[in-house]
Every structure is written in C-alpha cells, then in structure tokens.
Amino acid sequence: MPSTMVTEQHNSTIAGANSGYPTLGMFIDGKFIESSLAAPAEVINPADETVLGLLPSATPQLLERALHSAERAFGSSRRFLPENRKEVLERAAEILAEREASISLRIVLEQGKPLGQARAEVARVVELFRYYAQLALELRDTELGDNRQTIRRSSKPVPIGVVAAFTAWNFPLVLPGRKLAMAIAAGCPVILKAAEETPAAAIELVRALQEAGLPDGYLNLVFGNPAEISRQLIASPVVRKISLTGSIPVGKSLARLAAEGMKPASMELGGHSAALVFADADIDAAARELAAAKFANAGQVCTAPSRLFIEMPAYNKFVDAFLCKVKSLRIGNGLDPDTDIGPLAHSRRIDATVGVVEDAIAAGAQIITGGNRVKGPGYFFEPTVLYNAAPDSLVMRNEYFAPLAPLSGFNNEMQAVSMANALPYGLAAYVYTQSPERIERLIENLEAGGVFVNTTATVTAFTPFCGVKESGYGYEGGRRGLDTFVHYRLVNSVRN
Numbered sequence: 001m002p003s004t005m006v007t008e009q010h011n012s013t014i015a016g017a018n019s020g021y022p023t024l025g026m027f028i029d030g031k032f033i034e035s036s037l038a039a040p041a042e043v044i045n046p047a048d049e050t051v052l053g054l055l056p057s058a059t060p061q062l063l064e065r066a067l068h069s070a071e072r073a074f075g076s077s078r079r080f081l082p083e084n085r086k087e088v089l090e091r092a093a094e095i096l097a098e099r100e101a102s103i104s105l106r107i108v109l110e111q112g113k114p115l116g117q118a119r120a121e122v123a124r125v126v127e128l129f130r131y132y133a134q135l136a137l138e139l140r141d142t143e144l145g146d147n148r149q150t151i152r153r154s155s156k157p158v159p160i161g162v163v164a165a166f167t168a169w170n171f172p173l174v175l176p177g178r179k180l181a182m183a184i185a186a187g188c189p190v191i192l193k194a195a196e197e198t199p200a201a202a203i204e205l206v207r208a209l210q211e212a213g214l215p216d217g218y219l220n221l222v223f224g225n226p227a228e229i230s231r232q233l234i235a236s237p238v239v240r241k242i243s244l245t246g247s248i249p250v251g252k253s254l255a256r257l258a259a260e261g262m263k264p265a266s267m268e269l270g271g272h273s274a275a276l277v278f279a280d281a282d283i284d285a286a287a288r289e290l291a292a293a294k295f296a297n298a299g300q301v302c303t304a305p306s307r308l309f310i311e312m313p314a315y316n317k318f319v320d321a322f323l324c325k326v327k328s329l330r331i332g333n334g335l336d337p338d339t340d341i342g343p344l345a346h347s348r349r350i351d352a353t354v355g356v357v358e359d360a361i362a363a364g365a366q367i368i369t370g371g372n373r374v375k376g377p378g379y380f381f382e383p384t385v386l387y388n389a390a391p392d393s394l395v396m397r398n399e400y401f402a403p404l405a406p407l408s409g410f411n412n413e414m415q416a417v418s419m420a421n422a423l424p425y426g427l428a429a430y431v432y433t434q435s436p437e438r439i440e441r442l443i444e445n446l447e448a449g450g451v452f453v454n455t456t457a458t459v460t461a462f463t464p465f466c467g468v469k470e471s472g473y474g475y476e477g478g479r480r481g482l483d484t485f486v487h488y489r490l491v492n493s494v495r496n
Contacts, residue, residue: 271427
C-alpha cells in the first residue's frame with residue numbers, strides 16, 4: 001500500500017483498551033437486563049476482530065414490557081412539565097461531558113472511528129441536550145386570531161405520544177442522542193432500538209438520562225432482530241410516532257408498517273451526495289476539504305460527498321491536490337493519536353466494498369490510489385480514488401458507505417446539475433465556485449435536502465435537516481425537528 005501510511009499499534013493504551021468496555025444490557029421498565037431467553041449477539045471490535053461483549057436480545061415478552069412501561073409514563077405526562085424536561089436534559093448534558101473520556105473510548109472500541117472524531121461526537125450530543133433543554137420552554141400555548149372576537153382560538157402543543165426510534169451504527173451517540181433530546185424536550189416517552197454493532201454508546205445515554213432524573217418509563221432501550229422488533233413496536237397502538245435514521249430499504253419497510261396504523265414518521269435515510277467543483281473555485285481548498293469530508297469515519301457518513309464532479313479546465317489540478325491529501329491519511333486503530341482513518345464497522349462492509357470496487361473496474365474505472373483491503377486483523381480498507389467510473393456502475397448508483405471517491409469531469413453547469421440530480425437520492429450536495437450568480441442557480445436547481453457552498457460543514461444542533469426524494473422526510477434537528485414530536489391542538493372556546 002505505497003500511497004497511504006498505516007500507523008503501528010504501539011501504544012500500550014490500545015493493548016489494554018478492551019478493559020474499558022462495559023457489561024452490555026437492555027433497559028426496560030427502569031431496569032437493566034443483562035440476559036434474556038433469546039440468543040445473545042457478539043459485539044466485535046472492528047479494529048482487531050476481538051469480541052468485546054455479549055449483547056442480550058429482546059423477546060416479544062420483553063418488548064411488551066417496554067411498551068407497557070412507556071404507556072404508563074405517557075399516562076402521567078402531565079407531571080413531566082417543560083421545566084422538568086429542561087432540568088433533565090441539562091443535567092444529562094453535564095454527566096455526558098464529565099464522562100467524555102470513557103464514552104469516547106467505548107465508541108472507538110465498538111465503531112472504530114478515530115478518538116478525536118469520537119470526542120467530537122460526545123461534544124455534539126452535549127450541545128444537542130443543552131439546545132433542546134432551552135427549546136422545551138418554548139412549547140407554550142399560542143393565541144390565534146383577534147382578541148376582540150367572541151371565540152377564543154389557541155394552539156396548544158401536546159406530546160405526540162410514545163415514540164419508537166431506530167438508529168444506525170455510524171454515529172452511535174449522536175443519532176440516538178438527537179432523537180432522545182427532541183422527544184424528551186417534547187415530553188414523549190421513547191422506546192429506542194439502537195444498533196447492535198454499537199450498543200455501549202446508547203447505554204451511556206440511558207445511564208446519563210436515568211441519573212439526571214428522567215422519570216421511569218420515559219426511556220426503554222432494546223436490541224435484537226431489527227425486523228421482528230420494528231414489526232411488534234410499530235403495530236402496537238401504544239406507539240404514536242416512528243423515527244428512523246437508517247438505510248433507504250429499511251426506511252421503506254418501516255414506512256409501510258407505519259402506514260398500516262396511519263402513524264407519522266420521520267425518516268432520515270441514505271444519500272449519494274454530489275460535489276460540484278467549478279474551475280473558478282479555490283481548487284486547493286476544495287480538494288483538501290472534500291477529501292477530509294469524504295474519508296471521515298472511513299467514508300461511513302450519509303452526507304459525505306460521495307460523487308465528485310470537477311469542471312474539466314480544473315480537473316488535473318484538483319486531482320493532484322486531492323491525491324496529495326488522500327496519500328497523507330494514516331490508517332490504523334482509532335485509539336492511536338496518529339490515525340486518520342479507522343476500520344469499517346463490520347465484516348459486511350468489507351465484503352460490500354470489495355464488490356463495489358470490482359464492479360467499478362469491470363465497468364472501466366481506473367484506480368488512481370488504493371483499492372485493496374489492508375492485510376491483517378481488522379476491517380481496514382485503503383482510501384481509494386477512482387477515475388472515470390461508469391454512470392451505471394454500483395459506485396455511481398448506490399450509496400456505498402466506504403472510503404471510496406469516484407471522480408468525474410463535466411463541461412458546463414447544466415451538465416453538472418444533470419449528473420448531480422440523476423439519482424433517486426436527495427440528501428446533500430456540495431458546491432465550490434466563486435460566482436454569486438452560479439451559487440444562486442445551483443441552490444435553486446440541485447435536488448438535495450441541504451446545499452453546502454464552499455464548505456463541507458453540514459448540520460448542527462439548531463439546523464433543521466431533511467432529505468428529499470428517496471432520502472427521506474421529516475426534519476431532524478432545530479425547532480422543526482422538535483415539532484415532529486409535537487401535536488398542535490387547536491382549541492376554540494367562547495370568551496366569558
């Protein structure tokens with residue numbers, strides 16, 4: 001692997017790191033459950049393929065206990081006032097901040113990302129909890145219409161009810177943390193089905209909220225067979241809303257289940273985000289920023305720039321600058337401070353990535369750098385740059401969630417927009433240009449939930465975000481995200 005450096009796992013911290021991994025369990029009806037009648041699942045460290053722990057799985061009976069617990073909690077929701085929700089979220093944020101070191105370690109062990117990225121993830125959740133703690137106080141009755149009218153009209157925000165939440169493994173603290181922050185701020189109990197690959201992060205959220213004073217029943221955490229759990233939870237009349245961050249196929253499956261009960265759903269699904277780099281852009285900055293964003297978390301980011309289109313007059317300059325950045329990236333265990341790229345999350349991702357690269361080559365693509373699995377233990381794959389990938393190849397059609405970067409050229413703006421909008425996805429798009437007029441046209445014409453201009457910075461706690469087309473519906477983040485957990489009840493009454 002001549003183009004990319006691999007870190008040596010020399011740090012003694014790495015050798016003994018697994019000792020920092022907790023006993024795993026579910027949290028149902030106010031109690032941690034460390035075993036069940038169902039077969040447990042192994043949690044694997046993707047950096048060395050060792051077993052970190054055994055994760056219990058929910059049975060139908062345990063899921064019913066979780067449903068009853070959440071139902072009881074919602075029945076007493078009048079006692080969980082906005083002021084109380086604010087206090088719980090603020091205290092939980094403090095607890096998470098205090099435990100940043102141990103939580104970050106556990107994220108690295110089970111997900112693989114570099115420690116600096118894990119620490120940033122903890123910081124994001126602390127920010128989320130604090131932000132939604134303040135928003136909880138904004139959920140107040142609003143007068144509608146003219147006070148001189150005989151009928152008094154008002155809008156009363158009430159919690160939508162028990163939420164079934166499902167989250168993925170690539171951001172094991174942020175994804176469940178954001179859903180919990182919004183739901184708790186709104187006063188909704190949550191049954192969380194977090195990712196089996198990364199359970200410890202979700203467990204840390206449970207512990208923080210429990211210690212912060214979250215009332216019993218407001219949070220149940222389960223693991224197990226995703227299809228069986230989603231069917232049972234969504235079919236229950238107890239559940240009033242579904243919130244998913246996951247793949248498009250899973251989103252479509254859950255949307256069908258939700259439709260049977262006419263239940264609202266928020267679907268934050270996959271993408272295949274185009275990045276358009278025009279010849280008038282700061283090419284060095286564009287290459288540097290896009291390479292960093294593309295290979296962050298080993299390419300396992302749904303908003304990552306995953307199809308890179310460069311205007312032909314700047315193509316060679318961009319490729320040179322992009323390769324310079326890629327070749328400087330170091331692969332290794334996320335606990336090594338020199339690591340830029342950790343392993344893929346599990347063995348299935350390695351197999352899928354190999355298949356995508358082989359398909360691209362068969363369709364005529366050329367590998368500029370990378371292209372191979374790293375020898376030895378762990379699910380490591382070289383950061384790979386592909387040139388001239390065919391439009392109908394897998395790497396250009398499907399979300400591949402891997403450290404791959406296909407580069408293509410374009411001749412004019414109309415062609416670039418057509419290439420960017422060619423897929424049924426619409427999550428994010430990136431634009432690099434210095435032309436104000438072009439920026440306005442692209443913001444208008446690109447079919448994406450978010451357009452990011454001359455930056456790869458995407459979402460924060462206060463920015464609402466939602467995909468279009470098959471990338472989902474229903475906002476995550478910001479006040480609009482909170483509103484998806486609230487029903488605004490219209491109240492008309494005769495004035496006395």
